[in-house]
Amino acid sequence: MTERNAQGVKYADMMPVPDKMKAWVLGDPDELKLIDKDVPVPGRAEALVRIDAVAICATDLEIISYGTPAMFEGGPPFNKNFTPGHEYMGTIAALGPGVDEFEIGDRVTVEIHAGCGQCKRCRAGMYTSCHNYGLNYGDRDKGHRANGFTTNGGFAEYAINNINTMIKVPDTMSDAEATLVVTAGTSMYGLTELGGLVAGESVVVIGPGPIGLLAVAVAKSLGASPVVLVGTRENRNKIGLELGADVVIDARSEDALARVKELTGKGADYVVDCAGTEATVNQAVHMTNRGGKVCLAAFPKKPVEFDLGYLAVNNIYLYGIRGEGRSATHRAMAFMADKRFDATKVHTHTFPMSDLPEALRYARERIDDAIKVVVSMKDSAAKSAAAE
Ligand SMILES: [Zn+2]
Numbered sequence: 284m285t286e287r288n289a290q291g292v293k294y295a296d297m298m299p300v301p302d303k304m305k306a307w308v309l310g311d312p313d314e315l316k317l318i319d320k321d322v323p324v325p326g327r328a329e330a331l332v333r334i335d336a337v338a339i340c341a342t343d344l345e346i347i348s349y350g351t352p353a354m355f356e357g358g359p360p361f362n363k364n365f366t367p368g369h370e371y372m373g374t375i376a377a378l379g380p381g382v383d384e385f386e387i388g389d390r391v392t393v394e395i396h397a398g399c400g401q402c403k404r405c406r407a408g409m410y411t412s413c414h415n416y417g418l419n420y421g422d423r424d425k426g427h428r429a430n431g432f433t434t435n436g437g438f439a440e441y442a443i444n445n446i447n448t449m450i451k452v453p454d455t456m457s458d459a460e461a462t463l464v465v466t467a468g469t470s471m472y473g474l475t476e477l478g479g480l481v482a483g484e485s486v487v488v489i490g491p492g493p494i495g496l497l498a499v500a501v502a503k504s505l506g507a508s509p510v511v512l513v514g515t516r517e518n519r520n521k522i523g524l525e526l527g528a529d530v531v532i533d534a535r536s537e538d539a540l541a542r543v544k545e546l547t548g549k550g551a552d553y554v555v556d557c558a559g560t561e562a563t564v565n566q567a568v569h570m571t572n573r574g575g576k577v578c579l580a581a582f583p584k585k586p587v588e589f590d591l592g593y594l595a596v597n598n599i600y601l602y603g604i605r606g607e608g609r610s611a612t613h614r615a616m617a618f619m620a621d622k623r624f625d626a627t628k629v630h631t632h633t634f635p636m637s638d639l640p641e642a643l644r645y646a647r648e649r650i651d652d653a654i655k656v657v658v659s660m661k662d663s664a665a666k667s668a669a670a671e
Pocket residue numbers: 340341342343369370
């Protein structure tokens with residue numbers, strides 16, 4: 284039986300929702316505590332999601348140590364009972380007033396950002412660059428939400444999500460794979476912001492982290508040719524080949540610039556930098572052909588020096604992308620649901636949610652060649668060693 288309560292929120296007997304839940308919260312920098320929190324109540328255009336699995340992202344590690352780029356209630360996220368975690372999936376447990384786009388019991392994966400929906404950027408579909416970023420509290424509540432950045436995220440038993448951020452997961456897709464859709468969505472956003480018409484065009488991806496590896500898979504699925512991956516870790520380059528790279532270049536033993544010129548003649552049509560170091564930004568600019576496009580999909584931590592004049596003289600376009608705008612996650616899901624590539628090749632480890640600190644340590648120190656570490660709520664099903 285399902286019914287709406289006096290506040291218009293719909294619950295169902297098949298998915299009983301408790302009043303309290305376990306949630307990891309950030310204390311001081313690098314301090315995570317498991318506490319009991321009230322289960323949140325969904326508002327208009329929102330649903331309550333029971334978290335089933337959540338993947339760990341390098342950005343989570345940054346937030347836990349430095350606070351940025353999270354911004355909670357107008358400032359750093361420390362000691363505010365803030366729950367990080369943004370690459371999660373789960374099952375809908377309650378629907379806010381008026382919500383009929385989903386049913387209780389639907390399996391969903393989520394994208395991070397629900398912009399305010401009313402600023403110039405949100406109106407253009409660029410909700411990851413919302414002008415009201417973080418304004419969701421007090422008398423400046425513009426309704427902006429970014430799970431695990433400006434609102435509570437997925438290292439908990441339940442989380443609230445705007446309906447615009449949820450995508451149904453097909454029965455054929457595992458929980459772990461579904462947590463990777465938003466990462467593939469970020470890769471997709473980079474490629475589609477560059478113009479998207481990459482079929483038959485050369486694409487170089489620098490940096491075989493999760494976004495880079497899935498950028499290889501997405502570029503290949505979009506028909507790019509050749510797809511070249513530049514990396515320094517042999518095991519990751521090997522996964523790049525499995526995900527569709529035509530050529531991998533080991534940047535330690537080969538001259539990446541010379542190799543790309545050799546493979547493409549005039550240089551690459553598109554270069555996606557997923558490493559974000561001074562060296563890779565320079566590589567990206569100089570391996571792009573005249574009139575080609577460079578996408579910065581990683582955030583360099585400090586100012587970088589590069590030949591801006593070379594870019595202008597050669598009519599090279601430089602794009603910065605943030606996150607997974609313009610419904611790119613839906614396009615990524617379409618490819619993954621259709622088994623165009625196997626994103627689980629980047630999933631290396633699984634831990635139960637109670638072992639989150641250990642899972643974070645594996646991700647941070649890349650223990651046992653960890654790439655994507657997934658935390659599962661189904662503790663009995665989760666193994667603390669290698670996954671599938
Ligand atoms: Zn992430």
